[in-house]
Amino acid sequence: MKWISRCIRSAAAALIACSSAAFALPTVDLYMAEAPPLTMVTQGDQHGVAGDITLKAMTMAGYLPNILSPPWPRAQRDVMLGANKLIAPLTRTQSRESHYTWIAALMPMDRAFFSLNHHVESFEEARKTFKMIAVGSGSAQEVRLLEEGFSAAQIYPLKIGENPALMLLKGRVDAWFNGVPETLSIWKQISDRPLLMSRTLMTADLYLACSKDCDPQMVEKLKAAIDTLQSNGTIKRVQHEYLKDLSAR
Template sequence: MPTTYVRLLCLLILLLPLPAWAEALQLFSVQAPPLTSNEPGQQGLVGEVVLAALAAEKLDYTLHTPPWPRAQKQVQEGRDLLIMPLSRIPAREQLYTWIAPIYHVQRAFFSLGTPVRSMAEARLQLHKVGVGLGSAQHQQLLDAGFREDQLLVLKIDENPALMLEMGRLDAWFNGIPEARYFWEKVGKHELRNSPPMTGNDLYLACSLECDPDLVDSLRRRLQLMQESGEVARIQARYARYTD
């Protein structure tokens, strides 16, 4: 009788549904170096931290890099889907489960001429500002009173830097590390920047419907990595873009 009971118990356990993350997690990202990148050994100052946390928790993952607006939509509509590096701004607050901040990014206007000194000055003087498609900075400029016809919304890659170099933009509004990275690749003139205009934390986030145990394990691991100095050591490798 006890043997039969044990067998039945084992069978019931096997029939219980496993959490979605018992299999490989689905991690959505964007090619936005030096924050996140697909380049081996240079996954970015956010990407390397997140991948190290997943490895420490022994969690397998599959990385997806669809267009950034689509990535955000898929994570919002899905379940237990991870996304990085996601800016925590008011417009997104109720759309995701926010696991942990990884890096605080500051954004500025980049130009070849005299840089603007304030958001109000930029709004009055700049007629064609490049900004990333699906990016937090696009929303931040709209919130600051920019008109859509002042903004040229571009894919997040080196194209805004190229367009600025060719004189097709008055300015480029972007995170300081990204702008420095892309300008190092394509810029031929001196890049000048305004004072930082906005700033927010870049997060590892999850779908709004996200397993609490998954959230807790990753949040705890990332906190331990912060306290041990591991996050600082990883991000120090990208210092030439952040200092």
């Protein structure tokens, strides 16, 4: 009788293991930068506007995230050359268009020049006024400055995050060309000095994107999830929570 009991227990354990495996959610690599308030990797349960929206969408679509945060140029390259890898947020630009699968827009993003000493109103004025401009390395802002005729000698690419702000504060650069919410969030943490902001000179949507080689079913599930988060007001609530205290001084 004991061997029968053992067989029953073994069969039950095998059945549970098989059932668990059958219902295990697939894990997908998700690449994000430490760029509050857009994305946060080291802030516990808070992952920023785009980060929270993406994680909620992945949960709704039935995927577990494996969050990775290498330097942004490498993150873009890993996703572009890989398969079924997600990246957020990524600005949809002409130069990137054919290299990724664009799933859905997460939010619009305004960009402007920030300086401690000069207020400018155009790219032309900025070219004449600023000798050295900090930008996030591998960012859409860096590409835009080159497209607008800024010389490579005027552009100082730095790791995305607080480094450009610190360079501006120390007088190592004359200006910072960056997304408005990210800049105001970072500056609020490091300085009380007034920051001069140009008018908005670049606006583009930030996307959840995938490798060019991406499972069509995953794309459709994530797109549907983001559409639901948009229609039920979740995206608007997430944006308000992270952006409500930001304003230019």
